[in-house]
Amino acid sequence: MIHGHVTAWALALILFFVALSLHKxxxxxxxxxxxxxxxxxxxxxxxxxxxxxxxxxxxxxxxxLKAVTGLWIIGLFEMILSRIANNRRTSVFWIQFIVAWLLVLYLGFDKLPMSILNP
Ligand code: HEM
Structure with a gap:
């Protein structure tokens, strides 16, 4: 389950940047x-x-907090892409994107117990 979760968001992150470059x-x-x-x-x-x-x-x-931050990131993925598609400003969302990612990585990998990093 945890591997599926990590695979899904890692793939989403890669495809998000692929989408940005395709738009560019x-x-x-x-x-x-x-x-x-x-x-x-x-x-x-x-x-x-x-x-x-x-x-x-x-x-x-x-x-x-972990679940809410995860949902927040998904909202930001969607928000940034739809605003970029309409040529609207995204700077406010990029700031949130960085904050939300720092928080989710801290909570997921450091604070909460389950991990793909555990043997
Ligand atoms: C893009 C969105 C998301 C990202 C980037 C993300 C990221 C992560 C990361 C980094 C971990 C820790 C993996 C590990 O230690 O091996 C994790 C675990 C977890 N995530 Fe997410 N997540 C996201 C969305 C969600 C959502 C929407 C939920 C709940 C509805 C959720 C619930 C959990 C739970 C319960 C764990 C296990 C925590 C533990 O006990 O260590 N995540 N996630």
Missing amino acids: SGKTKGFKVIQMILRVLYLLIIASGVGLLFMVYKIDIWYI
């Missing part, structure tokens, strides 16, 4: 295809995240 080079069709694939990945990230939550004995505030 004017490939609108390719951009739209990646955006669709990303939406499927969002569902997989959420499903695997909820699956992980079911494995937790006692869901505390850190788990809630």
